[in-house]
Amino acid sequence: MESFDVIIVGGGLAGLTAALHLRKENYNVILFESREYPNHKVCGEYISNEVVPYLEFLGVSLPKTCGLNKLLVSTAKGKTLRSKLPLGGLGISRYTFDHLLYKKALTLDTTVLHEQVTNISYDKDEFKVSTESGKIFKGKIVIGAYGKRGSLDKQLKRDFIYKKSPWLGVKAHYKMDSFPDDLVAIHNFKGGYGGLSKIESGSVNFCYLVNYNSFKEEGDMVSFEHNVIRKNPFLNSFLQGAKMLFDRPLAIGQISFCKKKPVENHILMCGDTAGLIHPLCGNGMAMAIHSAKIASEITHSFFKIASFDRHKLEREYQSSWQAMFRQRLWVGRQLQQLITHEKLSNYAMGAMARSPYILKKLIKNTHGPIIQANEFQRT
Numbered sequence: 001m002e003s004f005d006v007i008i009v010g011g012g013l014a015g016l017t018a019a020l021h022l023r024k025e026n027y028n029v030i031l032f033e034s035r036e037y038p039n040h041k042v043c044g045e046y047i048s049n050e051v052v053p054y055l056e057f058l059g060v061s062l063p064k065t066c067g068l069n070k071l072l073v074s075t076a077k078g079k080t081l082r083s084k085l086p087l088g089g090l091g092i093s094r095y096t097f098d099h100l101l102y103k104k105a106l107t108l109d110t111t112v113l114h115e116q117v118t119n120i121s122y123d124k125d126e127f128k129v130s131t132e133s134g135k136i137f138k139g140k141i142v143i144g145a146y147g148k149r150g151s152l153d154k155q156l157k158r159d160f161i162y163k164k165s166p167w168l169g170v171k172a173h174y175k176m177d178s179f180p181d182d183l184v185a186i187h188n189f190k191g192g193y194g195g196l197s198k199i200e201s202g203s204v205n206f207c208y209l210v211n212y213n214s215f216k217e218e219g220d221m222v223s224f225e226h227n228v229i230r231k232n233p234f235l236n237s238f239l240q241g242a243k244m245l246f247d248r249p250l251a252i253g254q255i256s257f258c259k260k261k262p263v264e265n266h267i268l269m270c271g272d273t274a275g276l277i278h279p280l281c282g283n284g285m286a287m288a289i290h291s292a293k294i295a296s297e298i299t300h301s302f303f304k305i306a307s308f309d310r311h312k313l314e315r316e317y318q319s320s321w322q323a324m325f326r327q328r329l330w331v332g333r334q335l336q337q338l339i340t341h342e343k344l345s346n347y348a349m350g351a352m353a354r355s356p357y358i359l360k361k362l363i364k365n366t367h368g369p370i371i372q373a374n375e376f377q378r379t
Contacts, residue, residue: 004030006299007129007139009117010146012041013094014271014288016101018143020058021296023108027303030111030137032129038099042169042252044195044279045205046184047097048089048286054293054371060104065200066091071363072185078233085184086364089282091199093173097285117146119155122266125310141299141313145270145292149254156265160258167255168215169279171207174242179204184282189232190214195279196238203245206238209279212253221249257333262321263314268295275325278332283367287325290368294320324368331365 006022008015011033019031046068055062069088073081105112119130120142127142146152153161185196191214199205208229218224230236255276262274271288295317302313 001128001136001138002030003138004028004111005139005303006030006141006143007127007137008032008143008145009120009129009152010144010271010273011035011037011102011112012098012145012147012271012288013101013285014273014292015143015145016098016105017058017289017292018145018270018296019105019110019112020060020101020108021293022299023105023110024058025296025300027299030113030139031105032113032115032117032131034114034116036114037102038095040171040246040250041094041098042171042207042250043094043205044197044207044282044284045093045097045199046089046091046195046197046282046285047289048283048367049087050089050283050286050368050370051289051293052090052370054289058104060101062090062092063096063100063200066181066198068182068184068197070180070183072183072234074185074187074232074234076188076190076232080234083360083363086360087367087370089286091197091205093199093201093205096200117152120144120152120265120267127266141302142267143270143292143295143299144264144267144273145288146273148252148272148276149256156267158260158264160256160260163256163258165254165256165258166212167253167257168210168212169207169252169255170210170221170249171205171251172244172246172249173199173201173203173205174238174244176204176238176242177202178241179238185234187232187235189229189235191228194229194235195282204238204242206242207279209255221251259329262318266310266314268299268314268317270295274321275329277325277329277366278335283328286367287328290324290371291321293371294324328366328368335366 005027006029008031011031019029022029068091069085071083071085115131118132121128127139129137181198187194192210194208196206215224218227260275262269270291277284298317301308
């Protein structure tokens with residue numbers, strides 16, 4: 001039975017970022033990720049500039065990619081609103097980004113096992129993590145970063161896992177050279193909305209979220225695209241002029257936006273495992289990275305400060321997580337309800353068109369300030 005300081009379950013943005021940070025502090029870290037890299041994931045693939053300085057601190061050099069600083073929003077009938085993105089961000093695919101972080105983790109001698117974790121137990125101030133191959137690993141800290149929804153949520157008896165969610169996410173990459181390099185476009189349609197933006201390869205990521213009840217009326221993706229998505233004139237124009245680069249779109253069901261706890265069974269939850277912001281807000285990638293920063297710094301305090309016991313560790317993490325993300329998640333839920341309600345969205349679009357300040361305020365309230373260098377230098 002191997003022992004580690006920190007066990008990280010999940011090798012997405014949050015898990016890999018935590019691994020990089022903790023290896024930088026010379027902790028013995030093991031990370032579990034069931035899938036091999038690189039791979040595609042259903043994601044808006046926009047990262048806010050909020051976390052770019054922190055990534056540089058971790059030694060991560062992002063590839064040359066599209067700088068995104070303009071926003072276009074349209075209703076299902078094509079009414080539009082344009083604005084600048086206050087912080088701006090970058091377009092980068094998860095295929096590239098996750099693989100980049102993974103390769104960086106390997107250079108820091110991070111132990112990475114491509115195995116499925118089947119059980120996490122806690123007893124006498126120590127964790128035991130079991131895998132599908134029957135191996136058991138011991139650790140003082142476990143960070144949960146295994147995504148939106150997983151079998152571990154049932155094993156841990158998390159509240160949200162017993163609630164059905166109507167949301168379905170779909171994504172594909174397209175070739176369309178005429179699509180603006182600096183634009184994030186959010187287009188509504190009956191029962192959902194989709195985002196368009198360029199990524200590092202020059203292709204356009206089209207990722208949409210739809211209520212499953214709306215989707216199942218059509219029966220399949222092809223019918224849904226032609227009979228629902230294309231009703232939005234902007235999306236119709238895009239799909240007519242673009243060529244899909246995937247054999248078929250990726251899809252993920254049961255996407256839950258229910259409230260989750262940042263600490264469950266003494267596990268520090270990061271990224272989507274701790275709370276999922278609506279894709280409309282465009283800040284899920286940055287939140288995952290930022291939550292890993294918080295978890296890593298508090299874990300460092302736990303190991304280095306004698307008075308920093310487990311009770312304080314969990315209390316501090318939960319408090320810091322809530323302070324950083326609770327308002328963003330709340331605003332995201334309200335904004336989602338507003339934008340997907342046809343009558344309300346038309347009214348809201350009119351109000352924001354008359355006062356762009358309202359839109360900028362909403363964007364600001366779903367994003368955090370850029371992390372400054374003095375916020376992550378060692379004390």
